[in-house]
Amino acid sequence: MAGAATITNPTGAAVSAAVLEAASPRLPGTLTRIALIGNPNSGKSSLFNQLTGLNQKVGNFPGVTVDRKTGVSQLTPQHRAEIIDLPGTYSLYPKSLDEKVITDLLYDRTSKQYPDFVVITADASNIRRNLLLFTQLADLGLPAVLALNMMDVAEQHGVKIDVEALQRELGVPIIPMNARKGIGVAALKIVMSQELGAPSVHFYDPDEDLLPMIRQIRYYFNLHNDYLALHYAHQFRQINFLTADERAYVEELTQKYGFDATAQQAQETIARYARINDILLNTVSVTRTERNEPYSNRLDRVLTHKVWGYLIFFGVLFLMFQAIFAWAQYPMDLIDQGVAWVNSLIKANLHGPLIDLLTDGVLAGLGGVLMFVPQIAMLFAFIAVLEETGYMARVTFMMDRIMRKFGLNGKSVVPLISGVACAVPAIMSARTIENWKDRMITIFVTPLMSCSARIPVYTVLIALVVPDHKVLGIFNLQGIALMGLYLLGFLAAIFSALALKLLLRRKERSYFIMEFPVYRWPRWKNVGITIVEKVKTFVLQAGKVIVAISVILWVLASYGPGNSMARAEQRVRASAAQQGLTAKEVDMQVASQRLENSYAGTFGRTVEPVIRPLGFDWKIGIALITSFAAREVFVGTISTIYSVGQDADMSTVQQKLAAEKDENGQPFFTPARAFSLLVFYVFAMQCMSTLAATYRETKGWRWPIMQMLYMTGLAYVSSLVVFQLMK
Template sequence: MKADIRVALVGNPNTGKSTLFNTLTGLNQKIGNFPGVTVDKKTGFCTLADGRVAEIIDLPGTYSLYPKSKDESIVFSVLADKANTHTPDLVVVILDATNLKRNLLLYSQVADLKIPVIIALNMIDLSKKAGISIDIDLFAKKLGVPVVPISARKVEGIDKLKSAISFANKVALQEASIDVEAIAPGLIAKIREDLKVDNPYLALQLAHQHETVKFLTPAESDHIEQLEKEYSFHSQKAQGAETIARYNFINDLLYDTVKVPETAKDETHSNKIDKVLTHRVFGLFIFLGILLFMFQSIFAWSAWPMEKIGDGFAWLQNYLHSILPDGPLVGLVVDGVLGGLSGVMVFIPQIAILFAFISILEDTGYMARVTFMMDKLMRKVGLNGKSVVPLIGGFACAVPSIMSTRTIENWKDRMITIMVTPLVTCSARLPIYVLLIGLVVPNRNVWWVFNLRGLALTGMYIFSLISAIIVAFAFKLILKGRERGYFIMELPVYRMPRWNNVAFSMYDRSKAFVLQAGKVIIAVSVILWVLASYGPGDRFDRIEQKYKQPQYAKQLSPEDLTRSINSEKLENSYAGTLGHFIEPVIKPLGFDWKIGIALITSFAAREVFVGTMATIYSVDGNADKIESVQQKMGSAKNPETGQPVFTLAVAFSLMMFYAFAMQCASTMAVVYRETKNWRWPAIQFAYMTVLAYTASFVAYHLLR
């Protein structure tokens, strides 16, 4: 879509910037990377009041233009680099109407870059509820910019904001907040003259950030360095002088335009709630209780839709087999592609419920409290509170969680967080755990309330967090670093979740799961079906000849005869040969050659395990009797013992293996991208494989 105007959204964390972005763009958005860096770029499009199309860029949240992380450094780079294709025509600065003093520091810096600015005064409903009175007309007059009161959560004032964007000035008219040149007069003038910079505040920022900004040449950076020495420029002292001057301006502005009562009702309510939810003793138990409720609900609420999706695929496969002639192409599509997909699509309800809970916890402000509560524990194992965000985010997916470690300034803390985040149970492991728990754990309640399967699933999630903490402590002793980590976080007030945002999160994450996992699963299923349907030499012909002998027709029913032929063909196929090759290594874990095939294929993505099982048992089974993958695995027998293949010991051995193993190529790729060194993903793969094998071995031999 071609845009007529480019608009950047800028604001502090917790000001509702992302909510406003979602409100403006709806489903018409995409995520990429900013050029030259690995920081996420969220862009979307919206139609303005005059019919023009605006491209909206959601810049990372930051408290200041002086960055403390890679994400924050992007804000200045995008706003300051005139040659950048992402430089906005207009900046919408989102201010929290309940906390203007803190928010206005960033606004005053952005405004002094002299890019056209509009203020979106968000959470205006909460400020009124708290008794805060804002003279918006005087506020706008003193700043010299349009000020639009909005409530992004309630979708109030959005049309007025779109109109303000439509009719915004093309030149910056905002009033100067401070005398920038007084901070470093000689240096600023010289940088402006030598580098042809037309803005004094941009010149000052270049003096601070010339070593890190990408749009300066090495020669220009060296020249600024030389000028700093010549004019005895001290960056920290200059930042301090600037901040004091800005807060003097902000205090005068707020004194004239804002009347705040002594107590703010929302904050008082939040403090009362925090006395319970963040209690030193009870807070952790409440968090564990919430986790338990989440995973009980995942099993209970998803049972009916999962059953219907499974029945739908089974009906479709049976129907296609009944109307299409037998042949390789039909087998490929029905048993390979559909069989593989059915094993994963059936878990969409559980993925959606998981992401709904995560979205609710984030939206209400509770997830920030979990981060706060875990800070002390994190420090004891060599991390800090900021490490909790990637670890909790790991419940969804390790890839974006590892990318979010950029906010951790301390190198050692960041590396340990990267190394242990894949241990946290992600959504891709959920289908595996649900499948295996459903096979071996009885579906009954204990103490009238708790379902055994829900307890088992909760246990796997808690086990993954404990494992990550223990491994982090080990890395704390191994890795050396002199930097001290620190944790600064603002706790947002408690709010009701935005149900449209929760619904959007469920839809968006489920769609991403289907598209990302589906592409891999289809590719793997096709390859696997070919490998499982054909074998080297004339093995298949000899099997056909063998079962044509009269004694087999007398001894076996037609159904059993077909099953025996299919089983022997699968064992002698290319896939079977590969499975038998690795079987001696995995047999001590209780795994047979079929599970071995799934272990190999699922390295592409963990959830491929389920699709592989579905494909293998579709090839192995009777094409006229399509059952769900769980039923097929439950009825599978060990040919040596005659006992079920998936016993309690084998199922928990498999879960232990997947709890620790690096079964995801994407995670390895993002670890390399974030560390710029293949040594770290190699170390990660090695230690996780050793842990997986050991834990699986112990679990199998304890439970067998």
């Protein structure tokens, strides 16, 4: 180990020999399990992306519906590690369901998911606050590495850290880093590849009068130290892996010894900060004067202003929706034309039922997926940049002022904004809201926010009926229409929340506390990873559903009950002979009648009377039903349905819809019908996954059923009003 005693970082700091002297090489070929934990805004996500790159996957923690992000990192040519990205937390006393998964993971040493050691990220510019969590983890006896992140920010603020002295005081390896730029990652990987022991320093000792209770808990559960036993006393009601008998035993002990968890937690926090202050007094110096106000604070005066802040945010949204239409149009056209070219090429050279299935089923559905990849990528690019720069945190702070007037918590803003991407994780993120009433209202109204799955529906219909004109010479009219639909969903969400506020009489005080991260330039690698991951999820998950339903629909549209389709064809040909139609006109009428008499047509005719007042026909009825699996399936459905009976040369989705005629031979998709359909999709609950997420979060069917009935009713009535006024 002598040759690896010192590691120099590009930051100028060095990992001293003491870091590695106590470590030994890990056996080659073993997959180390490492948990990544830290305060919110400590750079944990940036470090996770640096360590894992695109080798990431998202699942759930065992037994709960909390997102579990894992990835694989190649530490050295011989060693790989599984990295578990834990939710951000300020301490080991959890306040939300996200934070509780941390205690469940770290308190159960028998779990298959228990990490070999933890990497604790800390913001070097605010090290005092970050060290509270570190000292708690160290006292649990977990082998640990401290990733001292944001060293560049600390230097800008005049914070000077003696890394070697701090390393001796804390008793763990410390790696100075700038995770956003990848500085220090190589040194961290070398240390992570070693066999590390428990921290050599202890930071807090419970009162002696608690030791009898602590020791009984420790021996009963066969725990490895007193501090872990103390946490069992604090949190036995929230630790999921304890049985009812085990909880009863701990509760009996806490009552016997008069254990006051709240008072003890406060006492422990005060004692820990006293110890942290002593440590930092000898290892950290601050040279910045208070007159040098941080740049972030000056920006906040403008960006969170009670007037200018909202105007700037509105402008950012306006730019985003303009970009989604204007900038994404060229790659969308290329993809659309490419799919159409492949489709036409196959049809021109090959024939038969399997070829029809491939072109009108598989390729039609695939085109409905790939065509919208540029817009999905652009939406998530904007969201990632807003999060990376720290602006998204300011948005939630500003919107708190509005949300409270409508019965929502400031924390409700996070799910609502997340709902622009996808309602499922947005609903799950509402678990950070402690207030039951605020949480239920947030879950109920979040699906009204227009998610990315609605973009394919919006863009196809807007492109059909809204001219591609410039307003004031720079603003795209289609982009304005798209933004209007998003604002309509937002207004529906907050006014629905206001109605629920009046209906739910339960009164609880709620608080909104948020830490503002420092403004930074976005790390483009992280933005790129986010875009790739989100697009991959859209293509692979939504795409599988869309293509599968497209194939099923092609079968249903190509075959019918009994010989109904054959009889319909005979009637058309007999009538055509008397009218003297051309062969092409006859083929078009035959295909249209066969579709109407197919299984899909029969099903569509059944639901048509219900949706006829909205301006919809039986073909749209089929799309409405199938898109309940996922909203974006609508485009794949209409692409498949209109492929059967359309001219073979008309291969793009927009061409198919533009060519559709009503019974009078006029264009079917008039502005009245298109906007009626758009409004229906703004409000309708067209997603099984969203209902499943609501069921999981509310632990019952009451809220999902009410959500489904309310949103469907709102969509129907609104669509009816729009069509009747515009037709």
